[in-house]
Amino acid sequence: MDIPGLPARRAALNLIDAVLRRGETLDQAGGSALARVSGDADRALARAIAGEVLRWRTDLDELIDSATRLPLAPDAKARAVLQIMLAQVLRLETPAHAVIATGLPLLMGGPRRLAHGVFSTLTKREVALPDVPTLPEDVAGRWGARGEAIAAGLAEPPPLDLALRHPEQTAEWAERLGGTSLMPGHVRLARGTAVEHLEGFRDGAWWVQDLAASLPARLLGAGHGKRVLDLCAAPGGKTLQLAAAGWQVTALDNSKRRLERLRDNLKRIGLEAEVVQADVLTWEPEERFDAILLDAPCTATGTARRHPDVLHRIGERQIEEMTALQEKMLDRASGWLKPGGQLVYAVCSLEVEEGEDQADKVALTPVPVAASELPEGLEPSAEGWVRTDPGMLAEVGGLDGFFVGRWQK
Structure with missing residues (x-):
């Protein structure tokens, strides 16, 4: 027909x-x-x-x-x-x-x-939908008191966030692209923008990265030529951040296809990193690192505003599988740090089992995050962790849900 x-x-x-x-x-x-x-x-x-x-x-x-x-x-x-x-x-x-x-x-x-x-x-x-989506019953049960605030951030798909190659050019790029900025190195544009046609794309001036997803790498600061291991690195947003911040990056991932995207992104932006295809659970480094960023595999429920399928696909079984994998990765990564080195652990998940509960098991010294390291309007938890969700910063377009913790050996 x-x-x-x-x-x-x-x-x-x-x-x-x-x-x-x-x-x-x-x-x-x-x-x-x-x-x-x-x-x-x-x-x-x-x-x-x-x-x-x-x-x-x-x-x-x-x-x-x-x-x-x-x-x-x-x-x-x-x-x-x-x-x-x-x-x-x-x-x-x-x-x-x-x-x-x-x-x-x-x-x-x-x-x-x-x-x-x-x-x-x-x-x-002339029926209408409510202002805020109603969460599926099992999701509302898991998120508890947080659920109402999170749901308020799920009503609309997210805007487009860009991470800049040169953060000192933030004001310039915000003006050139007609966007706004919530912190240095970040520009936010209206949803629906064709990325490949934007000024600066071909020149490698920026890459697409949600504001919350940019926070873990920011917490490691400037690299000054020191060695950092980016675990589960593809498609490469955090690798690009670390390389742009002066780190000597080893980017490891077990997906050949996703690593091809990482290499393409490095080439477009004009940055360098050692790219390794390997499994975190079996790979062994030849020497220790000054810093490690583990953006671990997770249920990705924090991305619900851009991937609403997670509201219906994720349950207790998937959460249990991910937490078991994360715990193994955290244990291995902790042993690859030099004395004095820092570990940042992050998941784009709203589940406490994947965030706060995992952080409590890390056998390193916590390095609390300060409010000055975060966008205006966000505060670290009492423990010094970072917890974001789609209901936060809603007045300026919101952000994905993440948990981020930092420790020192």
């Missing part, structure tokens, strides 16, 4: 199914789900629809259930199609007639009349 826009909606349906049924990330699902969608605009639309459904799924379901006499099964295709249709009207401001024309064909041979009736009932009521 040749209906303009239908392939994008079918792709969105497949993306959502891959996340909810197979536990894939949106990025992992994109290859097959978007294969039959032509054009960057339609592929972006499919991703946007899927992202908004996953961001607001609990609230979309509540609306759907309010308009059906008998509840639809949680995994019913009609429910998924209605989620897609409502997300377009309520979040993407797509005209209702276009939503119907591209939504109902997804139910060929199915309950099209039911879906049409539910959608029409809700649009006639």
Whole structure:
């Protein structure tokens, strides 16, 4: 059936199914789900629809259930199609007639009349979504009292953050790119900017990096030619930061594909690092390091505002698997420091098991973080750790959720 826009909606349906049924990330699902969608605009639309459904799924379901006499099964295709249709009207401001024309064909041979009736009932009521997404029940249970504040930061996809090659040029680049800055070396731009077309991209003046993701490397300060080990380094944002700050960097990761991106980024920015493909759990360094940055594999729940699939994929099993891996990596990394060397541990996770609980196990001397080392508006915890979440700095665009700790041998 040749209906303009239908392939994008079918792709969105497949993306959502891959996340909810197979536990894939949106990025992992994109290859097959978007294969039959032509054009960057339609592929972006499919991703946007899927992202908004996953961001607001609990609230979309509540609306759907309010308009059906008998509840639809949680995994019913009609429910998924209605989620897609409502997300377009309520979040993407797509005209209702276009939503119907591209939504109902997804139910060929199915309950099209039911879906049409539910959608029409809700649009006639002029329903709206709440200001803040309702978290899935299991997520709300894990995050507890923090959940409401975190959810407030998930209502919108994030702006675009850039990290500068030369932090002393912050004011200049903020003006040239029409952005704002929250600390030296950082420029924030409006969402939707085409990165490769921005001034300074080809010249290597900056790279894309969320503000919170830039904090771990910042806490190691200037390198002055000393040796630093960047563990789980790809795709390289922290490697670039460390090299730009004067460190002699060894960047280690076990993914060949991701290390290729790291090398490309180093070449574009004009920086150097020793790149090593190896497994942290089996690799052994020839000599000790002055500093180590371990940005450990994690559940990545702190990236929920840009990757809302994590709200539906991550549970206790994944958290347990990640914490076991992190503990092993921390133990090995701690032994690779020179006396007096510093270790920074970071995860882009909102789970205390991956952050605070791991920090309590580190057998090194804590080096508390000072408020002066953080963007204005952020404060370290009483223990001197850094804990960010998407609800913080919301008035200026927010930031990802991270835990960061620092120790000395």
